[in-house]
Amino acid sequence: MTPLAAILVRDMRIAIRVGGGALIGVLFFVVVVTLIPFAVGPDLPLLKRIGPAILWLAALLASLLALDRLFSSDHEDGSLDLILMSRAPLELVVLAKGVAHWLTTGLPLIVAAPLVGLLLNLDAPAELTLVVTLLVGTPALTFIGLIGAAIAVTLQRGGLLLAVIVLPLTVPVLIFGVAAANAAVVGPAPFGTPFTILCALTLASLVVGPFAAAAALRQEME
Amino acid sequence: MAIADLANPSRFLTLANRSIPWLGGLTVIVFAYGIDQAMLAPDDYQQGATVKIMFLHVPSAWLGMLGWGLMTVAAFGTLVWRHPLADVAAKAAAPIGAAFTLLCLVTGSLWGRPEWGTYWVWDARLTSELVLFLLYLAVIALWRTVEDPSRAARAAAILTLVGAIDLPIIKFSVDWWNTLHQGASVFRLGGSTIYPTILMPLLVMAVAFTLLFFTLHLAAMRNEILRRRVRTLRLMQANAVS
Numbered sequence: 001m002t003p004l005a006a007i008l009v010r011d012m013r014i015a016i017r018v019g020g021g022a023l024i025g026v027l028f029f030v031v032v033v034t035l036i037p038f039a040v041g042p043d044l045p046l047l048k049r050i051g052p053a054i055l056w057l058a059a060l061l062a063s064l065l066a067l068d069r070l071f072s073s074d075h076e077d078g079s080l081d082l083i084l085m086s087r088a089p090l091e092l093v094v095l096a097k098g099v100a101h102w103l104t105t106g107l108p109l110i111v112a113a114p115l116v117g118l119l120l121n122l123d124a125p126a127e128l129t130l131v132v133t134l135l136v137g138t139p140a141l142t143f144i145g146l147i148g149a150a151i152a153v154t155l156q157r158g159g160l161l162l163a164v165i166v167l168p169l170t171v172p173v174l175i176f177g178v179a180a181a182n183a184a185v186v187g188p189a190p191f192g193t194p195f196t197i198l199c200a201l202t203l204a205s206l207v208v209g210p211f212a213a214a215a216a217l218r219q220e221m222e
Numbered sequence: 223m224a225i226a227d228l229a230n231p232s233r234f235l236t237l238a239n240r241s242i243p244w245l246g247g248l249t250v251i252v253f254a255y256g257i258d259q260a261m262l263a264p265d266d267y268q269q270g271a272t273v274k275i276m277f278l279h280v281p282s283a284w285l286g287m288l289g290w291g292l293m294t295v296a297a298f299g300t301l302v303w304r305h306p307l308a309d310v311a312a313k314a315a316a317p318i319g320a321a322f323t324l325l326c327l328v329t330g331s332l333w334g335r336p337e338w339g340t341y342w343v344w345d346a347r348l349t350s351e352l353v354l355f356l357l358y359l360a361v362i363a364l365w366r367t368v369e370d371p372s373r374a375a376r377a378a379a380i381l382t383l384v385g386a387i388d389l390p391i392i393k394f395s396v397d398w399w400n401t402l403h404q405g406a407s408v409f410r411l412g413g414s415t416i417y418p419t420i421l422m423p424l425l426v427m428a429v430a431f432t433l434l435f436f437t438l439h440l441a442a443m444r445n446e447i448l449r450r451r452v453r454t455l456r457l458m459q460a461n462a463v464s
Contacts, residue, residue: 147384151364151377161367165381168356171349172391212384219301219376 003088004096011100014073015066022104025062029109032058033116044121051120052130052181059109059134060141060170066105067145067166068152068159070097071217075153084221090214098139098146098209106138122185129184129191133198137177140202143209144169150216173201229306231447238444242437249433256430259423266420275333277424280408281431282325286354287389288435289319293361294386297379307443309375310450312382313365314442318435320358327351338402346395347403350388357385371450 001009015022036054037047047054074080083093113134114127122130148166155161176194183191256277266273292315299308330348331341342348361378368374396405407415408424416424 147380151381154373155367161363164363165360168353168360169384171353175349208384212380215301216377216380219380220373222376 003086004092007083007088007093008096008100011097012104015100015104022066022108025065025105026108026112028065029058029062029112030116032061033119037119048121048123048126049185051117051122052126052133052185053178054120055113055117055130056134056137056174056178056181059106059113059138060167060174062109063105063138063141063145064163064166066101067142067149068162070101070146070149071153072149072155075221080153080217080221084217090217091210094146094150094210094213094217095206098143098213101146102139102142106142110134110138126181126184130181133177133181133195136195136202137173137198140173140198140205141170143202143205144173146209146213147216150213150220153217154220173198173205176201231307234307235444235447238440242440242444245433245437245440249430249437252426252430252433256423256426259426263420263423269337272333272336273420275329276420277427279326279329279333280424281428282322282329283351284428285431285435286319286323286326286351287392288432289315289322290354290358290382290386290389292439293319293382294389297382300375300379301383309371309379310443310446311439312375312378313371314439314446316358316361316365316378318438318442320355320362322431322435323351323355323358327355343402345402346399347392350392350395354385354388354392357381357388361385371453 033054040046040050071080074083084090086093110131113131117127117130145162145166147169148162151165152159152162176198179194180191180198183194260274260277263274263277265271293312296308296312296315299305300312327348330351334343335341361381364378364381365374368377396403408421
């Protein structure tokens with residue numbers, strides 16, 4: 001097994017086992033979505049109208065949850081030092097950790113999203129566009145989040161700072177993700193344009209995220 | 223004097239102490255002339271006197287972006303050239319840039335109320351400017367969270383470089399999307415679309431704001447160097463006692 005595959009498998013194992021955050025993320029996602037109808041009232045047309053936005057916001061918040069432990073737990077038990085000393089390029093290691101994070105927190109959300117969408121009165125086309133936009137957009141959230149996780153790695157209360165750093169950077173993803181997801185709900189709104197921009201954002205974050213996060217880790221651990 | 227000579231904080235302090243009064247005096251003079259010109263400028267044929275908000279709004283928007291630009295250059299200075307004053311410059315620029323960005327947002331919404339009928343719209347220019355303000359606050363929060371200044375500097379530098387993506391988005395937001403905010407009017411191909419009697423006071427005010435920015439920035443850098451010296455002295459004192 002190559003070092004990168006080993007790190008991917010290790011991170012996924014840690015996330016799934018006791019003490020990992022994988023299933024808590026989905027639970028958080030479902031709880032947040034369930035809270036919204038209590039706040040705005042059980043008005044089904046309104047919930048249908050704002051449903052994609054609610055699901056996107058909940059996914060954004062849920063993907064933040066496990067991020068603050070992504071590097072800091074490795075830092076505490078010393079494995080981050082081993083990773084930094086290993087011959088595998090740090091950027092690719094960070095990429096592998098990001099993929100593992102997305103597979104354990106992003107992907108379960110996407111599986112749960114259609115079920116939760118039913119509660120928000122979304123019909124089949126709306127569910128489909130929502131799932132497609134989440135599938136394309138949530139990796140961007142993870143890889144932008146990596147930067148914040150790496151910057152906050154050695155901090156005592158990094159979680160709060162992480163949210164403050166990461167959330168402004170995720171604004172474009174949220175805008176175009178919700179715009180594309182709304183296409184099936186709000187009638188003749190275009191789907192293609194926001195969706196292609198969302199794809200571009202994900203691809204750009206795939207490049208920028210690991211490089212910036214790796215640079216931050218090198219600087220922090222000097 | 224080369225930029226490498228300024229690496230010595232004592233030499234920088236001497237230069238700062240000498241130039242801050244002159245720069246401050248020049249700022250006051252240009253501001254006096256600029257405010258006078260702005261008051262004498264004719265009212266807009268549609269907007270009336272509210273157009274005068276522009277003399278505050280546009281320069282503060284430019285300076286808010288200049289602040290982040292300066293922090294971006296300083297971030298390279300911290301990460302690449304390891305210039306000892308780069309992180310001082312970056313740290314000192316953040317609150318000043320945040321203040322100008324806030325001023326831009328506030329004057330903009332006060333201007334928007336009579337002209338657009340609303341204090342705020344979620345269009346691309348306004349949203350990207352608000353994101354810039356939030357990024358400023360995030361950088362300031364980062365500076366205040368990490369205790370060791372050099373470690374805080376490197377973390378803030380990386381966040382600054384990533385956040386610099388927002389600058390071209392702000393600049394070109396009015397071209398890329400249909401926004402309620404008007405398009406580029408001053409710096410555009412084919413010359414400015416603003417009438418000279420209003421453009422000239424605007425440019426004078428922009429120079430005045432820039433001078434104000436650099437005066438405040440020099441003073442803030444001086445304070446930051448002194449603050450670090452106090453910190454070092456305290457640490458030495460604590461060591462001596464123990």
